[in-house]
Amino acid sequence: MEEFQFFLEVLVGGLLSGVMYSLVAIGFVLIYKTSGVLNFAQGALLLFAALTFVSLHERGVPFWASIGLTLVLLAILGTLIERVVLRPLVNQPPITLFLATLGLSYVIEGGAQLLWGTQVHGLDLGIEDIPFEVGGVFISSFDLFAAATAALMVTLITLFFRYTRVGLAFRAVADDQFAALAVGLRLTRIWAIVWTASGVVALVAGLLWGARLGVQFSLSLVVLKALPVLVLGGFDSIAGAIVGGLIVGAAEKLAEVYIGPFLGGGIESWFAYVIALAFLLVRPSGLFGQRLVERV
Numbered sequence: 001m002e003e004f005q006f007f008l009e010v011l012v013g014g015l016l017s018g019v020m021y022s023l024v025a026i027g028f029v030l031i032y033k034t035s036g037v038l039n040f041a042q043g044a045l046l047l048f049a050a051l052t053f054v055s056l057h058e059r060g061v062p063f064w065a066s067i068g069l070t071l072v073l074l075a076i077l078g079t080l081i082e083r084v085v086l087r088p089l090v091n092q093p094p095i096t097l098f099l100a101t102l103g104l105s106y107v108i109e110g111g112a113q114l115l116w117g118t119q120v121h122g123l124d125l126g127i128e129d130i131p132f133e134v135g136g137v138f139i140s141s142f143d144l145f146a147a148a149t150a151a152l153m154v155t156l157i158t159l160f161f162r163y164t165r166v167g168l169a170f171r172a173v174a175d176d177q178f179a180a181l182a183v184g185l186r187l188t189r190i191w192a193i194v195w196t197a198s199g200v201v202a203l204v205a206g207l208l209w210g211a212r213l214g215v216q217f218s219l220s221l222v223v224l225k226a227l228p229v230l231v232l233g234g235f236d237s238i239a240g241a242i243v244g245g246l247i248v249g250a251a252e253k254l255a256e257v258y259i260g261p262f263l264g265g266g267i268e269s270w271f272a273y274v275i276a277l278a279f280l281l282v283r284p285s286g287l288f289g290q291r292l293v294e295r296v
Helices: 002-035 044-059 063-089 096-118 141-163 165-175 176-184 187-213 219-233 239-259 271-282
Strands: 130-134 135-140
Touching: 002 044, 002 135, 002 141, 002 187, 002 219, 044 063, 044 096, 044 187, 063 096, 063 187, 096 219, 130 141, 130 176, 135 141, 141 165, 141 187, 141 239, 165 187, 187 219, 219 239, 219 271, 239 271
Parallel strands: none
Antiparallel strands: 130 135
16 A cells, blocks of 8 residues: 555656646747747747746846746747748758757857856745645645646637637648638748747746756756657647656656666656657657658
């Protein structure tokens, strides 16, 4: 019985950690669905958002005012990225767009460094990480808050893109860009809105990850954990990002506890990539991703 409760505790902890990965992966999905770009700059956006918020708040700006100002800066940044980077590269090969976002990530990080400095910031969201017991299983209150935040974020995104005119336009562009152009939709406007929405997701993820790890430049490396999530769930599915995050979070925690002792420990940092590699060999499009069919 104790062993089963310990298993449940590890499993629940892994699932809640996986939600944090999912938040980062959702930002990738939003960009990829509309433009087909694997946005490697999402980690830099996450860092920029968290660093901007905490720097403003430390300078005496109230909490919600700091949130609002950060969102304004992210909207401006998203619009600039669309106009300066994406628009000139329309119809270029995917590898060109990927390399552009890779370079963009370093530009954003450098801009954040020039604007706010390089020191490490502590971030307190006012959430005490006190474990509490449910049926003999200890659950982290912070992880539970992160899970609730992720659920709310997914719900709002789903409602926005399903029941608003902008959301319908987004879905049209995601289904067929040429058909969307034919009916008069402005792709550049849609892309700017999507990059802004991706910035909002980056802010939420950045605040949660910053509260856990501290706001520092290594925070941008969180994107590396999102890649296995995308491989499992699919690059173009928000639901896939959630499911993939849960699988990765649970698998790496269980592997560390039950397999790690036989391999010397420390496998949590790379076990997710083993799963992703194996999954690529079986189902390259992911659990929820669309399979591409090319006629020759």
